[in-house]
Amino acid sequence: MRGILRLGVLGLFLGIGSMFLAACEDKPVDPIVLPENFTWTVDYSPGVKGKVTINMKANKANYFTAIFKDKLGDFTVESPAASYTFAAEGTYVVVLRAHASAAHYIERVDTIKIEAVTLGDGYSTPTSYSGYNLAWADEFSGDALDLGSWGFDVGNGSGGWGNNESQYYTSGTANCVVGNGKLTITAKKESQGGYNYTSARILTKGKREFQFGRIDIRARLPKGQGIWPALWMLGANFGTVGWPKCGELDIMELVGHQPNRVHGTAHFGNNSPSTQRTATYGLSSATFADAFHVFTMKWENNLVEWYVDDVKFHTLTPSNTGGIYPFNEKFFFIFNVAVGGNWPGYPDGTTVFPQQMDVDFVRVFQKI
Structure with a gap:
């Protein structure tokens, strides 16, 4: 009887196994159809x-x-x-x-x-001016960022650097490289630090700080919904008095859904949010991604002027700031490409990654 029972149980399991195999055979996995x-x-x-x-x-x-x-x-x-x-x-x-x-x-x-590619595409400015000395320049002629002049901001700051930005700023060469005679900051669609994009933000704080002069920055800009490149300066006393009391001078900002327009802005005030004075310069054809342009700020005591390709489009003096004027002190540079934020909005299906900002040179001339 025990032998007959064992055979009966074995037969039962074999039957169940056959039913399972038959069920699997009835539902084949769809093959991947390659292009x-x-x-x-x-x-x-x-x-x-x-x-x-x-x-x-x-x-x-x-x-x-x-x-x-x-x-x-x-x-x-x-x-x-x-x-x-x-x-x-x-x-x-x-x-x-x-x-x-x-x-x-x-x-x-x-x-x-x-073949025959040069950085001669677009506008350029001279290496000297009558009545000025060259106080400092970075021609980005080597193969690495000059860490004697520049440092990195890393992470997403406080509240997305105060603007609800979506990128994580990295250090090193992941998003910031020097080569072929230029600096390249690249915004990428990739996850890091809990954010969906990476980019770079470099600054001269504590290393290269200036009071007055003619500043020329030659750059080719990225574009696309949610892309926000900036070439700007903050007051060197930012660490002690905070923003906006330290003052902010935006030599160039662009929001990527308007790739033919750049903005020059001064931020100031005793408390946040800042008061600002801004103006816009536009191209009649093409975009700032198509060729290099020179973004210039002429900065003197009680006077700041903004230029694109030697065309003036904005002026600031104490007379149009209500008497609050922190712009006669030392400032440092910040170059970055942000992704997303209150002003540019956020990337969508039309935004192409990666996006690059190429900087040919930054030069600071001061009066003799």
């Missing part, structure tokens, strides 16, 4: 040297990415029309992917040849 007929074209911009756009097509593709392998690092652009601007001549590799999903794609490799 097909992947084609692309490479278009060289006639107006911006070094700029290429790769237009990609494929059947059954959900999206496309292009990885541009520049000398400064890899830059990934998610778009069927992926654009990137190389800063130096040479032959570069680009990896192209047509995606069914993030993990399932077909990949092709192409090469891009850039």
Whole structure:
């Protein structure tokens, strides 16, 4: 009887196993359908040297990415029309992917040849002026950031640096590199420190601080919804009196959904929020991402003037600040690319990452 019972139980388990296998066979897993007929074209911009756009097509593709392998690092652009601007001549590799999903794609490799690229695209200013001495300059001619002049702000600050910004600022070369005769600050869509974007914010606080002079900064700016590049200064007494009492001079700010307009602003006041005086300069055609422009601030006792490409568009004196005027003291530089915030808004489906701000030089001239 015991032998018959064991055989009966065994038969029961075999029957259940057969039913389970049959059930599994009735529900096959759908295979991943990879894209097909992947084609692309490479278009060289006639107006911006070094700029290429790769237009990609494929059947059954959900999206496309292009990885541009520049000398400064890899830059990934998610778009069927992926654009990137190389800063130096040479032959570069680009990896192209047509995606069914993030993990399932077909990949092709192409090469891009850039010839006779210089930083001569756009406006420039001289290295000397009559009646002025060059007090300090950074031409970004080496292969690393000069840490004797610059430091990093790291993290997301207090309340997103007071503006509800969405990026995490890093130190080192992850988002800030020097090479090919320029400084490049790159905003990326990647997670760090609990935030969805990274970027860099460098400053000369405690290292290079100035009172008065002509300041020229030659830069090419990023663009896109939620992108916020800035070239600006804070009063050197920020650490003791705080903001806005220390004063803030925004030599250039741009909100990415208006890529043909820049703003020059002074912030001041005894308490937050600040009082501000601002003005805007616009391009009649093209954008500030298409070529280099020179952003100038002429700064004297009781006078600040803002210029783009030697065209004045804003003036500040004690007469239009209500008597509060912290701008006759020493200030330090801050260069950054923010992502998101109260003013620019936040990235959306139209925003392409990464976004770069390239700075050719910063020069400070002071009267003899």
